[in-house]
Amino acid sequence: MRRFGLLQYPEKESLSKKIFNQYFKLSSINAKYDDIVIEPRKFDTRVTEYLESYDGLNVTVPFKEDIIKFISPVEDAREINAVNCIYQNKGYNTDWKGFYNSLLDTDLKLPILLVGAGGASKAIIYGLYKLGIKHLILVNRTIEKAFKLKDFFKTKIDITVESFENLKDALKRSKTFINATSIGMFGESFNFSNEDLSNLHLIYDIVYNFTSLQEQALENNIKLIDGKTFWYYQAVENLKIWGIYDEVRFYDTFVNGNFS
Numbered sequence: 520m521r522r523f524g525l526l527q528y529p530e531k532e533s534l535s536k537k538i539f540n541q542y543f544k545l546s547s548i549n550a551k552y553d554d555i556v557i558e559p560r561k562f563d564t565r566v567t568e569y570l571e572s573y574d575g576l577n578v579t580v581p582f583k584e585d586i587i588k589f590i591s592p593v594e595d596a597r598e599i600n601a602v603n604c605i606y607q608n609k610g611y612n613t614d615w616k617g618f619y620n621s622l623l624d625t626d627l628k629l630p631i632l633l634v635g636a637g638g639a640s641k642a643i644i645y646g647l648y649k650l651g652i653k654h655l656i657l658v659n660r661t662i663e664k665a666f667k668l669k670d671f672f673k674t675k676i677d678i679t680v681e682s683f684e685n686l687k688d689a690l691k692r693s694k695t696f697i698n699a700t701s702i703g704m705f706g707e708s709f710n711f712s713n714e715d716l717s718n719l720h721l722i723y724d725i726v727y728n729f730t731s732l733q734e735q736a737l738e739n740n741i742k743l744i745d746g747k748t749f750w751y752y753q754a755v756e757n758l759k760i761w762g763i764y765d766e767v768r769f770y771d772t773f774v775n776g777n778f779s
């Protein structure tokens with residue numbers, strides 16, 4: 520049996536575990552996907568045992584940077600300085616590629632407003648750069664992290680940082696809104712009015728569950744790309760890297776599966 524898994528901390532039942540295991544069953548792939556929890560202080564001593572015993576791995580919060588010294592990152596993963604997929608000791612970043620692929624058929628309207636400055640935002644900014652976007656507005660609760668990202672990407676894309684207090688103002692001026700924070704995951708809300716969203720053509724919300732922002736997008740007839748779709752596109756890239764991608768069966772699993 521082939522083994523795949525997700526390195527994470529703290530423990531959280533992943534969408535990957537649910538969907539990949541259903542996909543393996545449907546496709547008669549003799550494999551199993553596990554959620555693997557490692558305490559951060561034990562990461563350096565324990566990670567090699569998983570690198571040796573698993574056929575392919577995903578990596579999530581908080582290990583996407585820490586993993587790099589144990590594997591060989593491919594060029595884009597090195598540029599982003601984050602790895603979320605591993606195969607045969609090579610490290611990939613499928614977050615940016617998934618984000619990029621999810622927008623290939625979309626005419627992105629400018630300006631673009633991105634909220635969040637964590638690991639997901641880093642991959643998203645790189646994806647926007649690869650899509651040919653030259654400028655974006657970035658808001659984050661902790662403004663220093665937004666300035667850090669601005670500096671990190673200074674040779675690639677021009678970033679205007681605005682404060683979290685100015686979020687609604689920036690939103691009213693934007694045509695595309697991307698939420699790369701966890702707001703909505705635990706029932707929190709941005710508390711935008713419909714008026715605040717009236718200029719928008721697209722809302723991209725990376726949160727996996729159905730959030731009030733996503734509900735508002737649908738109510739206001741604003742095109743919505745949700746977190747499950749974001750997950751799907753990066754998952755496709757993982758399966759391709761691991762050599763076990765069947766387009767029809769994976770799509771069927773994703774559309775018909777029960778992931779609540």
Ligand code: ATR
Pocket residue numbers: 580634635636637638639640659660661662664699700701702707
């Ligand atoms: P990920 O890899 O998913 O990006 P992360 O690196 O932990 O995860 O980043 C989480 C992001 O969500 C950060 O931008 C965080 O803002 P801070 O940098 O200020 O912490 C943002 N975030 C989480 N909860 C939030 C909240 N209640 N309000 C505003 N921003 C929030």
